[in-house]
């Protein structure tokens with residue numbers, strides 16, 4: 001038996017048949033716990049590592065469950081036939097998978113051992129010595145770069161960005177893992193040509209990076225804040241218009257990057 005199969009970690013969901021967060025049809029494993037507190041986060045139940053209660057539409061559910069690598073891989077394997085046909089696989093999401101390295105690297109190594117494609121959606125906010133453990137088992141790193149200005153990054157996400165930018169360069173330099181940059185477009189935070197342009201310029205400077213996706217702000221998930229007894233601080237913000245998103249798309253493409261709206 002492979003030693004990683006008995007490792008345990010905390011997840012809050014497994015979503016099958018996703019066509020986002022990587023190529024083809026994918027199973028998304030949502031790990032619980034995140035070091036950031038983005039004001040727009042559509043999965044606020046992902047942020048705390050603790051098991052919590054969340055009430056939605058009058059129903060209370062427990063969010064967070066401890067599982068083994070083996071249990072998750074059994075679920076992931078169910079759709080192998082769809083991955084094969086579509087070029088899909090397993091994506092780790094969250095929360096932030098970098099907070100549970102033994103479990104997350106066990107999932108990635110396990111998936112690779114059974115020939116399943118791997119991707120991870122991540123902020124890259126960790127010591128590079130942690131990230132380095134993931135890369136040998138990772139086909140695609142979908143990395144969020146939310147702002148180039150560290151003070152503004154901290155104001156809206158609770159953390160500065162120096163470590164994230166430094167890690168983006170190191171991940172880009174690693175041969176064998178493809179890196180795609182993703183940027184949520186949040187009015188009042190970064191939804192201007194200058195701010196998105198600064199991120200695109202940085203992304204285009206990373207070796208081997210050819211793609212940057214821009215993801216429009218939306219309100220899906222805002223009711224979860226009340227369900228967790230928390231306040232949603234971006235109530236006053238409207239999603240960006242299609243016209244603005246198209247303009248930002250052109251800005252990103254102007255830096256020679258392939259780009260799309262949405263992930």
Ligand code: SF4
Nearest residue numbers: 034036037038041095
């Ligand atoms: S990094 Fe992602 S999961 Fe973490 S708080 Fe921000 S949006 Fe939410």
